[in-house]
Amino acid sequence: MFSTAYGDVGSSIYYALGLVALIALGATPIALGIAGILFVFTALTYAEGTAMYPEAGGSASFARHGLSDLMGFVSGWALMFGYIVTISISAYTIPSYLGYFWEPLKTSPVVHTATAMGIVFILMMINMIGVRESSRLNLSLAVLDIGTQILIIILALLILFNPVVFWERITSYWPSTPNLIFGVAIAAIAFTGLETVSQMAEETKRPQVKAPRALVLMTIVVLVIFAGISISAFSAMTPAELGSSWATDPVAGIAHNLSAAIVPGELIRGLSEPAHQVVVAYVLEGVRNVLPVLVALLAATILFIATNAGLLGISRLAFSLGRFQLIPAELSRVHSRFKTPYIAIAVFGLIALVLQVPGFFGPDVFANLGGLYAFGSMLSFALAHLSILALRIKKPDLPRPFKLRWNVKIKNRELPLTAILGLLGTGVIWIVVVVMQPYSRWVGFGWIFIGLGIFFLFRRLKRRSTEQPGAWPGETTGSKK
Known part of the structure; x- marks a missing residue:
């Protein structure tokens, strides 16, 4: 569960940094830090909610139980929008990384957008026929991904990091107040895929234990990696370069500049033994040559899987919303042969394609997709926080395998402070967008x-x-038997 969830959330590292820098400039680390705090609050809310209701639906499920069918639908519909945008933006950034091998994929709007749309279309067809996730593949890629990013962070800190330069790049490129505020809102895209654990809960053994554990572990790893990559990016290039030349492939930009800075002859001067010099020089030369290629291939693969995960998320969510009669049965209809909600995949997959069309005509599509994701995800997350608070008030005695701490008492009801702050934060960001x-x-x-x-x-x-x-079939209450 962790590896799949990390694959979804961790994939955003490959584009979120550039998108936030495009708007927040020097304040990018601060914007990501504030978004990271809200990510922690939201992950904790999902941990409590998923442990209570281990069913597909995520925030839509929480809202249906805690508020009403109408609010469950609004949350689910906003969440569906988030999945659609995630599909679009993940696929849109793949050609930028593959541009290392063929430059027009990165530089030509027509080639770039056509390739991205082709990726979505192919995956849409595959998912309509039916595809299974490989937990071993997800785990292997997650380990390779984390290992590569740790290597980049260590090398950047050793070779490129300079506290004075880092601070100058923050202060010299400080954004206007409106851009700083909007940058914090857009930084929410750094945490796409948070819903994945909740969507998988129904398919997991002992979800009451595994789901909260996966959410907490994923939160820690993602925050540490994002902090390190942000420092590495500002060590490797200016915020202006990060938000322009490398906006859609920021990690490739780090690898490019880091590779250029690795000069074995200079870095081995401190070694006295000739044998050591030869070995270290050989290793450094290998890293310099391999790192850009590895980042390009790994990023494209991770983003490809994230695009596919978005389509799988649509499948699970459409099935859940249809089961509880929140959307017409036609949208969640399962194919008699392939056993997939093929209509939902086709309809919502085509919408993801349409959102990419502006890419043929200008560069604004990238920032616009970020804004659309923030609109859908922040509305869905705000309703998740509100639902957990409502459940604490309406159903205080409901079993909670994972119960949030740091509660405040209001009229004899324990309300989690993290959910209150999360509701305020996500609500404000949604209004800003x-x-x-x-x-x-x-x-x-x-x-x-x-x-x-x-x-x-x-x-x-x-x-x-x-x-x-909403109730499970055969029930009259909101809780599952």
Whole structure:
């Protein structure tokens, strides 16, 4: 469970840094730090919620149990939007890394966008037929990914890091206040894939134990890696370079500059033994030649798997929403032969393709996709926090295999402080995105209003209350037996 979740969340390292730098410039580490704090709060909320309700759906499941079917749908629909954007942005950044081998993949908008759309289309077809995740492959790639990033961080700290230069790059490229605020909002994209653990809970043995453990471990690893990569990036290049030339492939930029800085003849001067000099020089030369290639291949592979994971997430979420009658059964219909929700994969996969189309005409598509992700994910996360708080009030005696600490008592109810702060933080970020980015505002609200229209029409035809808390088939309450 950890390896799959890390593959989804960790994949954002390969594009989030450049996207945040595009807006927050020198304040990028601060923006990522603030987003990281909210990530911790949200991961803890998911740990409690998933342990209580180990079913596919994530925040949609929490909202359905804690608030109402309507709020469950809104959360699920926003979450679906987040999956769609994750598919688009993960696929969109793959060609940039493969540009190491063929430059037009990175420099030509037409070639770049066409390749990204082709990746989504191929994976969409594969998922409609049916594909299984390999836990061994996920684990192997997660280990290789973490190992490569640790190597980059260590080399950058030893060869490139200079505290004075690092501080100058922060202060000299300090952004305007609006850009700093929006940069914090966009930094939320650094933590795509948080829902993965909740979506997998129903398919996991002992999810009440494994899900919280995976979420906590993933949080620690991702925060440490992101902190190290941020320092490495600012040691390797200026924020302006990071947010322009290397915006869609920031880790490749680090590897490129690091490789150029590895000069074996200079680095072995401190060694007295000739034999040691030969060995170290040979190793350094190998690292210098291999590192850019390794990063290009590994990043493309991780992002490819993340794109596929988004489509798998859509499958699980569509099935969950359909099972509890939050979306029409047609959308969650399972193919008689392939046993996949092929209509949902086709519909939402095509929307992911449409979101990439602006890439043919200009570079703004990358920042716009980041804003769209923040719109959907922050709305979904805010409702997750609100749902956990509502469940503490409405169902205080409900068994909680993983119960959050640091509670505040209000009217004899213990409310977790992390969920309160998480609700405030994610809510504020969502409002910032709505106010500051017109593209995200209109596309995001358009998505929500279309979804609400489908929901109310569907419920009207079904003659089912929109406020009735969802229940498992055969149940009258919100809890699973």
